[in-house]
Amino acid sequence: MSRPSFWPVPLTGAVGALLALAMGGCNGPVNNQQGHMPAQPVAFSHAVHAGQYELDCQYCHVGAERSRHAGVPSTSVCMNCHAQVKKDSPEIQKVAAAVAANQPIEWIRVHRLPDHAYFNHASHVGSGLVCQTCHGPVQEMVRVEQVEPMTMGWCLDCHRKTVAEQASAPPSLAPRPGELLALTSGAPLPEPSKLPRPLRPPTDCSGCHR
Ligand code: HEC
Ligand code: HEC
Ligand code: HEC
Ligand code: HEC
Ligand code: HEC
Numbered sequence: 001m002s003r004p005s006f007w008p009v010p011l012t013g014a015v016g017a018l019l020a021l022a023m024g025g026c027n028g029p030v031n032n033q034q035g036h037m038p039a040q041p042v043a044f045s046h047a048v049h050a051g052q053y054e055l056d057c058q059y060c061h062v063g064a065e066r067s068r069h070a071g072v073p074s075t076s077v078c079m080n081c082h083a084q085v086k087k088d089s090p091e092i093q094k095v096a097a098a099v100a101a102n103q104p105i106e107w108i109r110v111h112r113l114p115d116h117a118y119f120n121h122a123s124h125v126g127s128g129l130v131c132q133t134c135h136g137p138v139q140e141m142v143r144v145e146q147v148e149p150m151t152m153g154w155c156l157d158c159h160r161k162t163v164a165e166q167a168s169a170p171p172s173l174a175p176r177p178g179e180l181l182a183l184t185s186g187a188p189l190p191e192p193s194k195l196p197r198p199l200r201p202p203t204d205c206s207g208c209h210r
Contacts, residue, residue: 033111033112033146034147034148034149035145035146036110036111036145036146037110037143037146038109038110039108039143040107040108040143041094041105041106041107041108042091042094042105043091044091045141045142045143046138046139046141046144047139047142050139051139051140057131059077060072060077061073063121064121064122064125064131065121065125065126066122067120067121067122068119068120068121068122069121070121072107075095075099076099078095079095079096079099082095110144110146111146111150113150116209117208117209118208118210119155127199134148134150135148136148152208156203158201159201159202159203160203162199163200163201163203166198166199166200170198171197171198
């Protein structure tokens with residue numbers, strides 16, 4: 001069998017079906033779209049917005065910290081600025097036309113996992129990972145490109161490294177200065193998601209195939 005050593009574990013249900021799929025002639029990752037860089041209906045540039053003008057990623061991708069999908073902003077977010085900025089640009093007029101017609105812009109997806117794999121932004125961003133770890137230097141991109149392979153091996157590699165690091169150097173759970181101050185002065189506690197805590201990324205099949 002040409003599969004890596006993590007295969008021989010008890011398999012049931014959906015995962016067993018996946019294994020059957022893999023052994024039934026599937027020759028490798030279906031999702032390796034590394035380098036995928038589709039043209040978009042409006043020439044929106046991250047290099048201008050997130051790079052030159054330093055807009056925060058989550059100003060537009062509001063779901064990243066609290067839900068499964070980071071999401072793409074609605075046209076009304078664009079019009080916060082473009083009702084004034086560059087109104088005469090043909091690209092901005094496409095945005096204005098979509099707003100007038102009450103239609104979304106049909107952005108082309110760059111990253112997409114197959115349905116059988118579960119990924120959630122909130123749990124990754126909440127554990128302190130920055131967008132660029134998985135998406136590369138988006139703030140330098142004129143057109144978004146998939147930088148990482150986003151295959152199962154890629155996911156597992158980080159999960160296994162994290163588990164190993166945590167085993168050798170678990171985070172200190174002692175209160176930090178800000179927390180002590182909060183307890184003694186009534187000041188607001190630091191956000192719970194920012195507190196050090198042990199990270200437990202799954203390495204078992206059912207962690208990512210549910
Ligand atoms: C002004 C709004 C805005 C800001 C700020 C912004 N983005 Fe985006 N982002 C968009 C829009 C619109 C799209 C869809 C069009 C495209 O792919 O360029 C998008 C697409 C993406 C995609 C591709 C989504 C897919 O289809 O797979 C990623 C990844 C992404 N952004 C990450 C980031 C990161 C990281 C930052 C901060 C460095 C950032 N964005 C800042 C508006 C924004
Ligand atoms: C916070 C303000 C802000 C927001 C929000 C914003 N933009 Fe921009 N955008 C700018 C600025 C500033 C420029 C650069 C203008 C210049 O070159 O003089 C720009 C440039 C552009 C251009 C290039 C226009 C040209 O012809 O040079 C496009 C296209 C564009 N934005 C699309 C969008 C889209 C689509 C969204 C929503 C997803 C968006 N922008 C959201 C501020 C914003
Ligand atoms: C641990 C890796 C990882 C991190 C960190 C991460 N992403 Fe993603 N992102 C992914 C994967 C994997 C997908 C494809 C998800 C799918 O198809 O279900 C994706 C898809 C997206 C998409 C398009 C689909 C969606 O979910 O809305 C956007 C936009 C996006 N990411 C933006 C961001 C932004 C902004 C950040 C930082 C705040 C970020 N991502 C952090 C891995 C990551
Ligand atoms: C750069 C490191 C990194 C990469 C790449 C990464 N993860 Fe994670 N993953 C983590 C960390 C850290 C956690 C958080 C563990 C915790 O909170 O205890 C996590 C947690 C998870 C969880 C459990 C929490 C939840 O959301 O249910 C799942 C499932 C998961 N990751 C799936 C994936 C998948 C699928 C991919 C690849 C598309 C991926 N991860 C890529 C680091 C990573
Ligand atoms: C950390 C998350 C994660 C874990 C753990 C994980 N997988 Fe996956 N798996 C993925 C992702 C993401 C994909 C889709 C990308 C790809 O095909 O590489 C995938 C794809 C697959 C595929 C389809 C591959 C193909 O070539 O079509 C099979 C079969 C599979 N996984 C079985 C398993 C089994 C069995 C286990 C346990 C031994 C397991 N996975 C553990 C994330 C994970």
